[in-house]
Amino acid sequence: MTRNTGARFSVKRIQELTKEDLSTLLAEASQVLAVTSSLVVLDCLWQQIKTLEKTMHKCLNHTPAYQQLLTVQGIGTILAQTIALETGAISRFPTVGN
Numbered sequence: 001m002t003r004n005t006g007a008r009f010s011v012k013r014i015q016e017l018t019k020e021d022l023s024t025l026l027a028e029a030s031q032v033l034a035v036t037s038s039l040v041v042l043d044c045l046w047q048q049i050k051t052l053e054k055t056m057h058k059c060l061n062h063t064p065a066y067q068q069l070l071t072v073q074g075i076g077t078i079l080a081q082t083i084a085l086e087t088g089a090i091s092r093f094p095t096v097g098n
Helices: 011-016 019-025 029-059 064-069 077-087
Strands: none
Touching: 011 029, 019 029, 029 077, 064 077
């Protein structure tokens, strides 16, 4: 969208666009087709990602570090678990800057 319009759109805004909206924003029919096709693929992938996350969430050990990471804006269950596993206990650092 940015390449074709010069404007930036949030994911939420792009998902809300109708085919008619896209037709007014994009100059060529092939661009409209490309964007709508990409949105359909992203929607399908998003549903699969959610299913995988739910399944993995049930199998993971939820440590105190994991629970703390969930309080950070933008960190979801999978990223929190990944960080908790890779970094180990955060308490091993004496201060914030380490």
